[in-house]
Amino acid sequence: MRFVxxxxxxxxxxxxxxxxxxxxxxxFYRYLLRQSLHWATEVPNVxxxxxxxLGSVVAFYEKRHIVFxxxxxxxxxxxxxxxxxxxxxxxxxxxxxxxxxGYQIVMQAMNSLSDALKLPRGYFYxxxxxxxxxxxxxxxxxxxxxxxxxxxxxxx
Numbered sequence: 001m002r003f004v005x006x007x008x009x010x011x012x013x014x015x016x017x018x019x020x021x022x023x024x025x026x027x028f029y030r031y032l033l034r035q036s037l038h039w040a041t042e043v044p045n046v047x048x049x050x051x052x053x054l055g056s057v058v059a060f061y062e063k064r065h066i067v068f069x070x071x072x073x074x075x076x077x078x079x080x081x082x083x084x085x086x087x088x089x090x091x092x093x094x095x096x097x098x099x100x101x102g103y104q105i106v107m108q109a110m111n112s113l114s115d116a117l118k119l120p121r122g123y124f125y126x127x128x129x130x131x132x133x134x135x136x137x138x139x140x141x142x143x144x145x146x147x148x149x150x151x152x153x154x155x156x
Contacts, residue, residue: 001141004134005061012054019047042116046124053127057134081146088143095136102129 026040059065072080072087106129110122 001061001138004137005058008054008058008134012051012058015047015051015054019044019051022047039116042114049124050127053131057131057138060135061138081149085143085146088139088146092136092139092143095132095139098132099129099136102132 022040022043026037026044029035029037029040072083075083102125106122106125108122109125110120112121113119114121114124
């Protein structure tokens with residue numbers, strides 16, 4: 001997953017650069033050339049959605065999401081470990097639900113064309129099941145680590 005994370009960081013950087021360029025072009029055309037680019041609103045919106053969803057994968061992998069673990073930290077090691085495993089299983093189930101329903105949304109949106117680019121909207125929404133799938137892989141990796149890691153007080 002480390003390679004995927006590094007690749008996503010590069011892709012997100014390129015998407016941000018593209019977002020800045022597309023917004024700048026839209027402003028340039030509208031205010032300096034007094035013309036409108038038909039895609040100047042749609043493209044930045046789609047780019048922003050993709051940046052957010054792919055960025056959530058990076059944040060999940062790097063454990064940068066908000067976590068309140070004071071309660072879990074205060075528990076005995078064995079109970080804390082079991083609670084972390086249960087938590088990771090619940091997160092994994094949530095990601096699987098996102099994959100399933102995200103896929104359904106993408107398939108339904110394939111029949112609808114975007115206003116400006118005339119592309120199937122499903123291409124814009126595929127970031128939902130894709131990011132959920134990548135986070136599910138991260139969650140599986142976390143779960144595997146939790147299961148194989150011995151508790152501090154256990155015998156080798």
